[in-house]
Structures are given as structure tokens and as C-alpha cells.
Amino acid sequence: MKQLTPLVTAALVLLGLAGFVAFNATRAHPGGAAAAPPATTSPAPVTTTSRVAALPDEVVYAGKADSSKLAVAVAVKGRRAAAYLCDGAREAWLTGSAKDGHIDVTSANRNAGLSASIEGDALTGTTKLGANEYRFTIGVAKKPAGLYRNKNGTTTIGWIVLPDGSQVGVANTNGQETPAPPLDAASGTATVGGGPVSVSPVSGEEEIG
Amino acid sequence: MIDPPTTPIPRAGRATRFGPVMVALAAGAAVSVALGLYAGLHEPTGVAVNLAGFSSFMAVKTWLTTVAVVLAIGQLLSALALFGKLPGVSGGRGVAALHRWSGRLAVAVTVPVAAHCLFALGFQTFDTRILLHSLLGCFFYGVFVCKMLVLTREDSPGWVLPTVGGAVFAAMVALWFSSAYWFFTTFGVTF
Numbered sequence: 001m002k003q004l005t006p007l008v009t010a011a012l013v014l015l016g017l018a019g020f021v022a023f024n025a026t027r028a029h030p031g032g033a034a035a036a037p038p039a040t041t042s043p044a045p046v047t048t049t050s051r052v053a054a055l056p057d058e059v060v061y062a063g064k065a066d067s068s069k070l071a072v073a074v075a076v077k078g079r080r081a082a083a084y085l086c087d088g089a090r091e092a093w094l095t096g097s098a099k100d101g102h103i104d105v106t107s108a109n110r111n112a113g114l115s116a117s118i119e120g121d122a123l124t125g126t127t128k129l130g131a132n133e134y135r136f137t138i139g140v141a142k143k144p145a146g147l148y149r150n151k152n153g154t155t156t157i158g159w160i161v162l163p164d165g166s167q168v169g170v171a172n173t174n175g176q177e178t179p180a181p182p183l184d185a186a187s188g189t190a191t192v193g194g195g196p197v198s199v200s201p202v203s204g205e206e207e208i209g
Numbered sequence: 210m211i212d213p214p215t216t217p218i219p220r221a222g223r224a225t226r227f228g229p230v231m232v233a234l235a236a237g238a239a240v241s242v243a244l245g246l247y248a249g250l251h252e253p254t255g256v257a258v259n260l261a262g263f264s265s266f267m268a269v270k271t272w273l274t275t276v277a278v279v280l281a282i283g284q285l286l287s288a289l290a291l292f293g294k295l296p297g298v299s300g301g302r303g304v305a306a307l308h309r310w311s312g313r314l315a316v317a318v319t320v321p322v323a324a325h326c327l328f329a330l331g332f333q334t335f336d337t338r339i340l341l342h343s344l345l346g347c348f349f350y351g352v353f354v355c356k357m358l359v360l361t362r363e364d365s366p367g368w369v370l371p372t373v374g375g376a377v378f379a380a381m382v383a384l385w386f387s388s389a390y391w392f393f394t395t396f397g398v399t400f
Contacts, residue, residue: 003361005309010357013316014240017350020324021247079267100336 058203060146061123062160063138071160071168072136073147074103074116074123077204081105083114084147084158084202085129088179091158091170092129093149093208108208139163144185147202152192159183159190159199225366230359233373237355245347248332266329268399270322271392277322278385280315284308285378292371315381316353323350342387349380 062073074083081098083105085091092112096105103123106113116125116136124137141147141163148159157180159169169180171192183190188199287308289295298304323346332343356373359365 003363006357006360009313009316010354013320013350013353016317016320017324017327020321021328024324024328 060141060201061138062141062145062147062162063136064162065127065134065136068134069168070127070129070134071162072114072127072134072138073141073160073202074105074114074138075147075202075204075206076103080204082147082202082204082206082208083127084149084160085112085114085127086158086160086168086170087129088168088170089177090129091172091177093156093158095206095208098204143201146185148183148185148188148199149202149206150190150192150197150199152197155192157181157190157192157199159185161185224364226362226364227366229362230365230369233355233358233362236358237351237353239351240354241347241351244327244350245332245343248327248343248347251328251331266325267392270325271389273318273322274385274389277315277319278381278389280311280318281378281381283311284315284374287311288371288374319349319381338387338391342384345380345384345387349377349384352376352380 058077060073060075062071064070065072068087070085070087072083072085074081076098079098081096081103083094083096083103085094092107094105094107094112094114096103101118103114103116103118103125112127112129114125114127116123116127118124122137122139125135127134127136141161145161145163145165148161150157155171155173157169157171159167159180161167161183167180167183167185169183171178171180181190181192183199185199188201189196190199191197286295287304290298290304291308293299326346332347334340334343352373356370356377359369359373
């Protein structure tokens with residue numbers, strides 16, 4: 001008599017593997033795999049010929065993209081990174097990985113991406129917001145400069161405080177983008193809807209949902 | 210009235226066939242190639258569903274892989290007992306059942322780990338550890354499927370099962386060294 005139980009075991013393992021991957025696929029892309037954009041929309045990878053520098057364990061970079069009003073902030077913690085792109089009218093939150101001096105983050109809907117590598121105290125790379133691509137070289141942001149976020153019900157507000165103290169921010173309510181109220185970065189407060197709200201700095205571990 | 214034979218015919222003295230082993234090897238190779246192709250072509254997402262209670266999915270993976278490698282060492286010992294190579298232990302039905310169930314558990318705990326690798330990270334080649342780990346991960350499930358297929362036959366040459374089983378064990382240990390051992394030595398023994 002042939003033993004068939006090992007066949008069942010092998011089939012269950014492969015089905016389990018496929019099941020886990022499929023479960024992840026449905027969770028990570030609400031629209032399913034078919035809704036994923038073609039590979040050409042992903043941000044251009046940044047290649048460096050220099051030696052790869054190690055990323056500091058926790059750091060925030062902030063600055064403007066090259067010859068653009070788009071502000072870029074990237075927060076790194078350990079092997080995770082979160083980033084925010086904002087020009088005062090359009091914005092995107094991105095999350096992803098920081099590994100071996102390289103940062104790769106994308107927005108949940110895959111409309112925005114950022115790929116960068118650390119070079120000395122600067123972060124250099126490219127980013128994509130909608131149909132536009134930007135290059136940037138930004139420096140380390142020392143507090144109160146940095147990246148801030150407030151989530152209050154259906155409204156999410158993001159601020160980038162640049163090293164010169166200027167702010168760029170957008171409040172997003174169910175996809176409706178309006179200019180952000182001024183942020184007092186030193187005390188971490190802003191006035192939203194007539195009342196004060198507390199605003200926290202964003203670390204690389206931020207869950208953007 | 211004559212009952213049909215229900216016990217397997219003893220292996221000794223029977224002609225062995227290598228054809229089915231070739232089929233098993235081909236099936237295993239197909240699984241490895243399929244996994245490699247998926248991992249290479251699917252754009253890695255960097256994130257996947259996390260498990261509560263751990264600092265990161267890296268830590269979850271590290272501990273699941275460690276459980277798997279400990280069970281794999283148990284697999285090696287129980288297999289030695291089944292083949293009568295472990296002094297003082299005779300391989301009875303209990304050992305066979307232990308080998309089977311701990312083996313199933315060992316492979317089962319690797320499944321969420323491998324799914325995360327395949328989905329979030331993909332097949333990568335940017336350093337030797339990562340390349341070896343990618344290759345070994347694809348190899349592991351291929352050789353595992355091969356071993357399961359070999360088990361369904363009673364007429365394989367005697368050396369086939371220990372060889373394929375040994376390959377599964379070696380791949381598991383090498384996968385642990387290229388991932389969990391690296392994680393523990395890089396980040397410390399953390400949860």
C-alpha cells in the first residue's frame with residue numbers, strides 16, 4: 001500500500017504558503033493584486049558607487065526638493081522609515097524600510113514613492129508624487145525642525161518644519177486637502193477647529209493608516 | 210476466504226526503482242524554481258501583516274525559525290533512532306509518530322516566515338548572506354516536497370530517504386544561520 005499522508009502534508013504546506021501570501025496581498029493592497037500599478041510607476045532606484053554608509057539608529061531628514069517647493073521629510077528608526085511629501089496643496093505619507101544606508105518608502109496607494117541613500121549627513125535620492133518626479137538632497141533636521149503629525153477623527157494633518165523654521169503642511173479630511181493650521185513645534189500644539197490639539201513628532205516607526 | 214494483504218512487503222530483497230525518485234526530484238525542483246520566480250518577479254512590499262507581542266516581524270520570524278531549527282535537530286535524532294543508528298534507542302512506533310508530528314510542526318512554523326520573506330522582501334542578491342538565504346529558502350521547500358514524495362514509495366533505493374532527509378535538515382540549519390543567527394548576533398537576543 002502506498003503511503004499518501006506525506007503527499008497530504010506537502011500539499012498542505014504549499015497551500016498554506018500560498019494562502020499566507022494571498023492573505024498578505026489582500027491586506028496590503030485593498031484593491032487586490034490586479035489593482036497594483038505597473039512596475040514603471042515605482043520610484044527610480046538610486047544607485048550609488050560610493051561605499052554605503054550605515055544609517056543612524058534614529059534620525060529625521062527634512063528639506064526642499066531640488067528647484068521645487070515640495071518639502072520632503074524622512075524619519076528613520078532602526079530598519080523602518082516613514083516619510084512625508086508636501087507642497088502645501090498636495091501631500092503623501094509613505095512608509096517602508098531603511099537598510100544598509102538605503103531608504104525605500106511608498107504610499108499605501110502606491111501613488112507616491114521615495115528612494116534615497118545616506119551620504120555623510122545628507123540624504124540624497126528621488127521621489128515621485130503623482131505624475132511628478134523630484135530629486136532631492138536634504139540634511140538632518142534638528143528639533144524643532146522635523147516631521148509632525150496629528151490624527152483627529154477623519155482629519156490627518158502633516159507638517160514639515162524646515163531647518164530655517166518655515167512650515168509646510170496639509171490637513172486631509174477624507175481626501176479633501178486644505179492648508180494646515182500653524183504648528184507650534186516647540187510645544188507640540190496646534191489649533192484645530194477652535195481648540196488646541198497636541199501634535200507628535202513622527203519617528204520611522206510611525207504607523208500610517 | 211482470503212484477506213487481501215494489508216501489511217507492506219518488507220523492503221529487503223525487493224527490486225528498487227529509481228524512476229519515482231527522479232519524479233520526486235523533478236517535482237521538488239519545480240517547487241524551488243516556482244518560489245524563486247515568484248520571489249524575484251513580485252515587487253517586494255517591505256511590509257506585511259504583523260503578529261502581536263513582538264517588537265517587529267523580524268523578531269517573530271527569528272523566533273519561529275529558531276523553533277523550527279530546534280525541531281529539526283529533533284528530526285535528525287528521531288530519524289537516526291528509526292534507522293537504528295542511535296545507541297540505546299530503538300525506533301518504535303512512538304519514535305515514528307514523534308518524527309512525523311514534530312516534522313509537520315517544524316515545517317508549519319516556517320510557513321508564515323517564508324510567506325513574509327516571499328511577499329515583503331523577495332529574492333535579493335545584494336550581499337552573500339542574503340543571496341545564500343534566498344537560494345536556500347527556495348531550495349528548502351523544493352527538497353521538502355521531494356522528501357514527502359519519496360516517502361510515498363516503498364521501492365526507492367535505501368540511500369535515497371536519508372540523503373533527501375539530510376538535505377532538508379542541512380537546508381533548515383543553513384537557513385537559521387543565514388537569518389536568525391545573524392539577527393541574534395546583530396540585534397541581540399530580543400523579542
